[in-house]
Amino acid sequence: xxxIPRAYLQIGSVxxxxxxxxxxxxxxxxxxxxxxxxxxxxxxxxxxxxxxTCGGPVMKLLQLAVLAFCFGFGVIYLVIIRDLLLGTPPACxxxxxxxFGMDPSGALADPxxxxxxxxxxxxxxxxxxxxxxxxxxxxxxxxxxx
Numbered sequence: 001x002x003x004i005p006r007a008y009l010q011i012g013s014v015x016x017x018x019x020x021x022x023x024x025x026x027x028x029x030x031x032x033x034x035x036x037x038x039x040x041x042x043x044x045x046x047x048x049x050x051x052x053t054c055g056g057p058v059m060k061l062l063q064l065a066v067l068a069f070c071f072g073f074g075v076i077y078l079v080i081i082r083d084l085l086l087g088t089p090p091a092c093x094x095x096x097x098x099x100f101g102m103d104p105s106g107a108l109a110d111p112x113x114x115x116x117x118x119x120x121x122x123x124x125x126x127x128x129x130x131x132x133x134x135x136x137x138x139x140x141x142x143x144x145x146x
Contacts, residue, residue, distance in 0.1 A: 074123075082114050 008016040034049065043049035046066075051059040087094035089111070092104030102109050129135065 078115050078119060078123075081118050082111050085114055085118075086111060 004016075004020070007019075011019070034046070037043070037049055037053060041049060041052040043052050047059050047063055050062045083094065085094045085096045086092055086109060087097060090104065092102060092109050096102050096114070097104060097109065107113070126135070
């Protein structure tokens with residue numbers, strides 16, 4: 001779960017720091033290339049930039065890759081939320097069990113039910129929004145400057 005500390009443990013602090021700096025520079029270079037490419041072509045989105053520079057098939061491949069990436073991270077986040085709410089099986093040591101005293105053998109402690117409830121009650125309404133502006137009230141940014 002903690003990939004960077006584990007990597008530092010495996011390869012050492014000097015090589016770990018060098019690799020972290022290398023990845024940061026690679027990310028910076030990639031963003032510079034994307035911004036310059038967007039400025040030169042006038043493309044406003046990542047898909048438009050791929051279409052203008054590489055053509056239609058690459059744009060479709062890019063959209064498929066972004067879709068798979070987002071789906072994968074959505075699944076990972078649901079699993080992490082389930083682990084936080086229920087804890088690690090067979091012990092029910094998550095938030096639901098500790099705070100509300102749920103029975104670990106009860107029907108409400110079923111991991112599939114918890115994932116379905118989070119997906120349906122929290123994630124699904126967010127997917128139905130037509131624009132992200134409606135989420136502006138949920139941000140913590142007004143309190144950051146306090």
